[in-house]
Amino acid sequence: MNDHDGPLDLPASMADxxxxxxxxxxLMLLSLLPALQKPGGLATQRPSALSWNEIVIDGEKPAVYVAVGAGIEVADTETxxxxxxxxxxxxxxxxxxxxxxxxxILLVVQPDGQESAFLFASLMGTLSAAEFYQLRVDSGCIYVLDPKRADLCRSSAGAEVR
Structure with a gap:
């Protein structure tokens, strides 16, 4: 009988x-890598982005401003x-x-728009009686570096109203 043919060889065969x-x-992960790198590669269809024109507050459509990392965007226009x-x-x-x-007035705060939102709130403070609502887009997407994937993530992300 050989030294390696007994029950002591079980751990070695399990390791194999x-x-x-x-x-x-x-190998399975490597085969999926191209699909993971392509924006929307695993998604069957791109979710539609939230339309700011569909939002209603107290029975009326608000004036919507969007705080992004680069500043403030007026939702109704290209401003x-x-x-x-x-x-x-x-x-x-x-x-x-x-x-x-x-x-x-509704301020939609994108995950990278914290500084813009702070400046907007300061500007709103100069209008003494003006109040405004804030809608903060889920910041769970902030880790996504690719802009196309970040947009896809944000468009399907939940939002929190304050």
Missing amino acids: IFLALVAVVI RIGLDDVLQNQALLDGLRTAAQERS
């Missing part, structure tokens, strides 16, 4: 099986105010003053 399973899993100009932009202040008299 374990290494074979690990190799199979690694973008840079981060450095938020506090000094007279057109933004006039638009806010007019909107505050006519309807509610």
Whole structure:
């Protein structure tokens, strides 16, 4: 009888099986890698982004502003105010003053828009009686570095209203 043919050889054969399973899993992950790198590669369809025109507060459509990392965007138009100009932009202040008299104001805060939201809140403070609502998009997507994937993540993310 050989020294390696007994019950003592069981751990060695289990180690071989374990290494074979690990190799199979690694090969499966490598075969999925191209699909994971392509934006939307595993998604069957891209979820539709939240339309700001569909939001209703107290029975009316609010004036929607979006705080992003680069500044403030006015949702109804293509207007973008840079981060450095938020506090000094007279057109933004006039638009806010007019909107505050006519309807509610909603600030949608994207995960990278914290600084813009802070500046917007300061600007709203100059309008003494104006109140505004905030909708904070889930920051669980902030880890996504690829802009296309980040948009996909944000469009399907939940939101918290404050």
